[in-house]
Amino acid sequence: MPGLPERLSAWLAAGAHGEMAWMAERTAERTAPAGLWPEVRSVVMLGLSYAPGTNPLDLLARRDRAAIAAYAQRRDYHEVVKGKLKELGGLLAARSGRPVKVFVDTAPVMEKPLAEAAGLGWQGKHTVLISREHGNWLLLGAIYSAAELEPDAPEPEHCGTCRRCLDICPTAAFPEPFRLDARRCLSYLTIEHAGPIPAEFRAPMGNRVFGCDDCLAICPWNKFAQDARATRLAARDDLAAPPLADLARLDDAAFRRLFAGTPVKRTGRDRFLRNVLIAIGNSGDRALAAEAARLLDDPAPLVRGMAVWACGRLLDRNACADLHARSGRGEADPHVLAEWRAALATRDEETPLP
Template identity: 60%
Template structure:
């Protein structure tokens, strides 16, 4: 009966558009709690304070819901079959992580999970709860335990069928469902994902310092981005796919079906010139229904200004200069940095006037220390 139930659930999941499904018992994978404790003890979470606040619930599924007996892990493929490293656009365009070039995956997946959970409850009775990565669930270790893939040396889930490109969701249930075997680690001696990181965010295989990760810096970090990371960011303005895209297992990845998670044209390597001109209303309109909208206009334009400073394109100067007087200190500071790199003589001419009216100490520091950190 348990096997028949799992087969039915798998069929229902496929009909809803999920590409893969596995089941594990609702107990924590070995070492998961200890790994989280070590990560937090070193402060590697940076601004992501919710990780520490919810740590005890994250360590064990039954700490989140004691009645849970089985966890159904589901994956939805978002790979498009392209070599993202080989097709990266020129410096005058911004690079957005492939997952964010679509409608917000939280909305797409959560709706599907709720539909499937309702069907599971009708089949098996008992209770069900659905979770995506906004909940205090460590879905990657659980997905590895369920056999969807394994956590690679870059800490992300790798699948033999779908490479690095799976959105994950979980359904907790009080029903007892036969568990699948855990996937073994297939990374071997490969360390391409570690070596390709532009900011050296990996402290060791399977260990990451989020505070150095471009994805963290461009998405989660609320403050100014430290000078030592800016050049390395290049034109990455939202997320970074390098350690995912270089994985050799991607050669086995299947392309996602277009109707399921289509890339939005306006998010596919947009020109920096368009992004630098965004005010809050235009930002909200352009990025409606996407994960980018949650970051907010100021942080996003901060990122675009770093990309502009790295671009070396003089035609961006007229778009950077007005941002020296933007309402946001995050924007003003990076406008200073970008202008000093793109047009140092113009920056020198404006320096005294801008300093005279500038009240934010971080922005003043950018004027005083220049684009490369030299005191002026």
């Protein structure tokens, strides 16, 4: 993978990894497989399709519903892919007589550059791997083998002049083709970012509550992809377009039950409701203001702050002042206080809804 250490170093130096401190750790292992396991002589890269049955972009117009990234509407891919890798890795070890190790997104392995080098596809201008056969709907896994295997030819880039993935990004997260600034990416902000979402990114979030599929869904190579056939990765119907009102009523136990076995569970209830409340604020539906108002007294400051923001988006200043008199006067958290100040200062009864 020529130039990979330098590319990673420049990306980290620019701070484009945001709060993902683990990306800056173990870089020698990340950029060279032998740094992670000295015995490795070959890397077998594999992909499992999770192509959705419908276009994720269609859901963005349904403002009272939540948009969850296609991969997260299914069983957690880590356990599904790892099980398949162990099965295949065991076969490879038995036939070669050499040991193997398998990795799925939890070790310092740069799956996308490795998959490109192995001929599985190429990293598109949105930095995601694109396959001629499966589009960009692939979950990647790696088998490190101590056997000397004949390598496949790397897959050349086939994006040409197309820049649809760059142009559709709602937050301009791509400073240039083939480079992502995670700090502006809605997938990063809704999943990895722990605190309040910066104000400039809230309106562009729309109804996205976990991840963002825009740059993936627009890729023309997806026309060759077929619906995912792996039974254990089947999408759940109840996560295809859940009502925001229902999600706003989740306590911690209900959140864990609903998202058990899915990638969504790892964000935790408070961070997830932060996202749901932003979606409610973006809905333009005054009826949903009642759900936001109910959460003004939530124990989590992260939830309370976004409940204030949502109310400020949906209600006039007088209504917000009434809510503040009921729920905001004893507030001590500086973030929540800042949200109250903004909500009470920016709206009046004559101001139209956004």
